[in-house]
């Protein structure tokens with residue numbers, strides 16, 4: 001018997017950002033990346049934002065870090081990267097599917113602030129001394145560092161973003 005075909009190993013580390021992102025209990029977002037016609041899971045998180053200035057065709061994807069701001073009280077982010085060719089693929093049953101291509105960063109000034117799989121944004125966090133009670137929060141870096149190594153792997157790759165309410169049946 002010929003050997004069974006096996007799924008190729010994923011070329012990209014999977015990032016589970018659910019415990020770091022806002023609204024992860026209410027919102028389920030999955031991102032897949034395509035390598036050689038195969039889709040691999042890349043990231044899972046809660047809330048995200050996707051904005052364009054409508055001039056450059058560049059869309060900025062970002063997700064807020066839960067319960068944290070930077071030292072100036074700007075909301076911290078756990079992931080930021082840019083997309084080109086973003087396209088609404090489908091809306092179905094409360095799910096929105098968007099695809100696009102990771103913009104290859106031309107320099108470290110471009111945004112590809114995607115953490116490593118073992119990154120802990122709270123590791124060097126401090127408690128805000130002024131905000132108390134319901135407003136209490138941590139103070140962290142504003143965004144993770146530019147990830148040049150992962151940017152080189154991911155630049156130009158097609159990704160598919162699926163987002164919607166997290167139903168009780170979801171694992």
Ligand SMILES: [Zn+2]
Nearest residue numbers: 128130131137
């Ligand atoms: Zn504060």
